Amino acid sequence: MDQSQSGTNGIGQRLRELRQKRGLNQQDLASADISVSYVSLIETGKRAPSETVLKALAERVGCTVDYLKTGRDDARVKELELKVAFGDMALRNGSNGEALQSFSEALANAPLLGEAMIHRAKLGQALAFEKLGRLEAAIQLFTTLYEDPATVPGSAEWAQLAVALCRAYRDAGDQMMSVEVGERAMKRLDRLGLDFTDDHIQLGSTLISCYYHRGDLTQAQLLVNRLTQLAEQAGSRVARGSVYWNAAQVANSRGQLAEALALTERALVLMAETDNARHLGILKLNCAVYLLDSDSSDLDRVESLLGDAQESVLEGGTAVEQAKVEIGFTRLALRQGTPDSAINRASRALGLLRGEARTDSAFARVLLAQAQFEKGEEQAAAETLRAVERELLQSPSNRNTAQVWRQAGDVWQANGHVAEAMALYQRALTGAGLPPLQAPARMTVPLS
Incomplete structure (x- = not known):
């Protein structure tokens, strides 16, 4: 095959790949001057298109004439790389919607x-999905990246992806999978016998x-x-702070509020x-909640x-994090004896949650009902507590929902x-794992 024919084949192949990637058929590329059969001949390498035809086809498939001719488009590549860089910056600044758009536009031109x-x-797209609460999409992408053969087990990137996957499953309410992913990753690290880095400590902390x-x-x-000892020996300030942060949550759940506060203060420093x-x-929010x-x-x-x-x-x-702050302000307003402010804050929290994070939403309603009772609005408070019941009945039965049942009670x-x-x-007892007894309880002694 001669050189011109080889070049023609390259044009046709690139044209076909871009057309198919954008979900177009040959009819979509046709016009008054370009017939469907002519498009087919170009794609099969049997016709060499003119510059005018190339320009028209390039516009329809979203590329430059240079790319159709050579497969290279340095200006377009630079533009797409800038989109990825902008997406990274938008993520850091909290502009998660803009970040997702930038990453998606870049990936639409992946070739x-x-x-x-x-x-x-x-x-970046996975992280943007996560921050926007689109956790199923985030989990799918994190899993693909984590299981990619190019991702080396034990590397910093591998550890970061394991953390992200644990976190996404946790926030999606799938606690079994979040623990399973984390435990498998920690066992893999143990088998590799690597020195623990900050990324590994972060995995354990998650x-x-x-x-x-x-x-x-x-x-x-x-x-x-285990991690406290490792972090003190080899961890950075951030790694140690992360361990203390999560250790405080555990201490709080055990009723050790003074220890939880001390650990959180240490993490803040x-x-x-x-x-x-x-x-x-978030650390300051946790500190306020413990107080x-x-x-x-x-x-x-x-x-x-x-x-x-x-x-x-x-x-x-x-x-959800913004809503948690509003819930904190709601509790503060109730302590300060300002039920009107509490109602406003609780309403803001519910507006931010919009049906997400049902346990947080139910707790916000419990506080709203308390403020309504304090204002003498008994009927409104009763209706709010009924809404709490409906919301919790649609939530998984676990320790967190049990706590909100108790608070509503x-x-x-x-x-x-x-x-x-x-x-x-x-309901709270059932959620804590103690179902109603079918017969009078009898004390039993465990086998020692």
């Missing part, structure tokens, strides 16, 4: 990009959080003990010099912590509705 740039865009959300506090504490404003904001849980009288500090947290998550946090009881409170306490 023009190198493997490394495609990988970077896919990772697994602590997964255990915590599953309600497996014993495994969480065992891993806390360690992570104060980082540029991750979102993480610092509220402990009935601290230092409400000025609680308000200051919540204000700092709100500023941080508004810049780079998710809608407490609001009923505090306002003289004992029968309603008892019904919700039963």
